[in-house]
Amino acid sequence: MTRHIAFLVDIESLVLELKRKDSRLLATLAEIYGEDMVEEKRSLYLSLLEKFIDIFGYEGNIVISRAPGRVNLMGRHVDYIGGPVNPIATHYEIISLVRKRNDDRVVLYNTDPKYKPFSFRISEELPERKIKDLKQWDDWTSKEHEMRLKRGEKYEWGDYIKGLIIYLQDYYRSPSGEILKRVGGIDALVHGDIPPKRGLSSSSALVVSIAIALRELFDLDIPLGEFIDRVGYSEWYRLTRGGTADHAAIILSKRGLVSHIKCLPTLPEEVSYAPFPEEYEVIVIDSGFERPDTEDAINYLRVTAAEYRIAVLLVKSRFKEYSDRIMLLRDISVENLKVGLDRIYEIIKSLPERASRKDLRRMCAEEYLEELGIIFSNHKEPPQGYKIRQRALYGLAEIERSKVFPHLLKIGDIASIFKLIKISHDGDRVAKFDKWGNRVEWNPSIFSTDERLNELIEMVKRGVLEKAQLYWQPGGYERSIEPIDYMCDMIHYHLEGCAEAQLMGAGLGGGVLCITRKDKINLLRRILEDTYYDRYGMRPQMLSVEPSYGACILCR
Numbered sequence: 001m002t003r004h005i006a007f008l009v010d011i012e013s014l015v016l017e018l019k020r021k022d023s024r025l026l027a028t029l030a031e032i033y034g035e036d037m038v039e040e041k042r043s044l045y046l047s048l049l050e051k052f053i054d055i056f057g058y059e060g061n062i063v064i065s066r067a068p069g070r071v072n073l074m075g076r077h078v079d080y081i082g083g084p085v086n087p088i089a090t091h092y093e094i095i096s097l098v099r100k101r102n103d104d105r106v107v108l109y110n111t112d113p114k115y116k117p118f119s120f121r122i123s124e125e126l127p128e129r130k131i132k133d134l135k136q137w138d139d140w141t142s143k144e145h146e147m148r149l150k151r152g153e154k155y156e157w158g159d160y161i162k163g164l165i166i167y168l169q170d171y172y173r174s175p176s177g178e179i180l181k182r183v184g185g186i187d188a189l190v191h192g193d194i195p196p197k198r199g200l201s202s203s204s205a206l207v208v209s210i211a212i213a214l215r216e217l218f219d220l221d222i223p224l225g226e227f228i229d230r231v232g233y234s235e236w237y238r239l240t241r242g243g244t245a246d247h248a249a250i251i252l253s254k255r256g257l258v259s260h261i262k263c264l265p266t267l268p269e270e271v272s273y274a275p276f277p278e279e280y281e282v283i284v285i286d287s288g289f290e291r292p293d294t295e296d297a298i299n300y301l302r303v304t305a306a307e308y309r310i311a312v313l314l315v316k317s318r319f320k321e322y323s324d325r326i327m328l329l330r331d332i333s334v335e336n337l338k339v340g341l342d343r344i345y346e347i348i349k350s351l352p353e354r355a356s357r358k359d360l361r362r363m364c365a366e367e368y369l370e371e372l373g374i375i376f377s378n379h380k381e382p383p384q385g386y387k388i389r390q391r392a393l394y395g396l397a398e399i400e401r402s403k404v405f406p407h408l409l410k411i412g413d414i415a416s417i418f419k420l421i422k423i424s425h426d427g428d429r430v431a432k433f434d435k436w437g438n439r440v441e442w443n444p445s446i447f448s449t450d451e452r453l454n455e456l457i458e459m460v461k462r463g464v465l466e467k468a469q470l471y472w473q474p475g476g477y478e479r480s481i482e483p484i485d486y487m488c489d490m491i492h493y494h495l496e497g498c499a500e501a502q503l504m505g506a507g508l509g510g511g512v513l514c515i516t517r518k519d520k521i522n523l524l525r526r527i528l529e530d531t532y533y534d535r536y537g538m539r540p541q542m543l544s545v546e547p548s549y550g551a552c553i554l555c556r
Contacts, residue, residue: 163237
């Protein structure tokens with residue numbers, strides 16, 4: 001996260017500075033956006049300042065912060081089990097203009113009229129006592145959600161900021177709840193151009209944009225890694241239960257580069273970067289199918305996440321010699337357990353292909369039964385049983401794909417990158433199609449049968465290591481939908497060697513991430529119009545995304 005503090009000024013002086021043709025801020029805008037965008041962005045910032053003045057007046061000093069959307073190129077569904085991710089920031093962004101108030105009221109305006117003004121008093125929203133850990137935050141936010149339901153209240157856009165400020169203020173409280181350092185009231189104007197529901201993390205960008213402004217205004221001295229994680233977990237106030245990789249990506253990204261970020265915890269000092277190939281482009285394609293906002297859909301997402309955690313308890317129960325080294329699924333690795341790859345496959349093979357809750361209670365060691373019960377408590381039991389083995393294989397394989405991805409970028413091995421993308425999506429797909437669009441048989445459990453795992457174990461023992469590597473194994477997480485699978489298959493067959501695509505985001509609908517040669521973008525559009533439109537009656541909306549500058553304070 002970068003500060004561009006050119007000067008400490010009041011709002012009126014900042015407007016005058018931006019209007020000057022020799023303004024020192026022009027160099028800042030060029031660094032963030034590129035020379036060709038300076039005039040456009042200067043005009044935008046001036047219009048936002050004028051809007052802020054119309055709403056809040058000229059008085060006081062102001063912080064201008066910006067936070068980009070993000071796209072994760074490799075490392076799907078693994079941040080919440082400690083796996084690394086490989087994101088880029090986008091040129092789409094959220095901009096916030098924020099000023100201190102003399103009281104504890106938070107007043108939020110959005111330039112988009114569909115988001116109504118929002119306000120609250122911080123003192124009226126805080127928990128009675130300090131939240132000691134993430135479990136207590138989980139419990140408290142769940143209870144707040146239940147109270148909302150009883151009152152018939154729906155969530156609004158400003159609730160993201162409410163959760164952020166509650167959780168940041170709670171950091172500076174004594175065990176009894178006394179305020180040790182105050183996160184005060186603010187006036188804020190928010191503007192964004194991140195397309196919603198495209199998997200670009202618009203909500204996380206909103207939270208980060210306000211968070212880094214608060215960090216600056218109130219001199220919040222939380223270490224950066226801990227700050228990123230706290231900002232990320234603040235979204236649990238809205239009853240999401242995601243990780244913090246999106247927030248880390250938004251803050252730590254660099255222009256023109258792909259970040260490699262380790263999760264749980266976020267360690268900014270260990271982030272590495274690899275160049276994105278200049279002759280290729282990242283395309284985000286809207287499938288036209290949104291994830292259903294139904295109890296069944298929400299339950300399915302929770303079940304698949306729970307299956308990772310259940311796998312960990314079963315491994316610790318069956319392999320007690322490794323239990324002290326395993327906290328998360330990512331810990332079941334060659335490096336951490338100091339074993340051969342064949343042993344990892346033996347551990348995976350020990351997991352049940354399907355199991356009921358009754359089966360799992362029997363398989364789990366007594367010391368882990370309480371934790372198993374906690375895992376069961378946030379979702380309904382799947383009627384066909386938990387698919388523990390294929391989920392664990394997917395998670396472990398995806399972590400390894402995420403680890404090898406930056407190396408392939410650095411050596412320019414696009415062919416292997418495309419192969420990784422295809423295999424990663426195979427692990428997510430629920431349907432498969434041939435070149436002519438005919439549906440063909442697909443069963444993700446075939447990658448984790450006893451026969452297949454025995455074959456991999458024998459390959460390792462014979463020294464056929466590359467073919468047996470985890471990153472070439474799809475597993476089966478099954479978060480995709482049929483239309484997205486069809487789109488990915490059409491891109492693969494019609495642009496083979498030039499483009500590859502996979503599901504992006506949490507799944508069950510939404511967007512498709514495609515990496516394609518720049519000279520094939522028009523062909524990609526025509527192929528989708530000829531195939532996808534014919535089948536589903538929709539013209540997929542395509543966005544080009546460039547690796548862009550991470551979140552920063554523009555000025556104060």
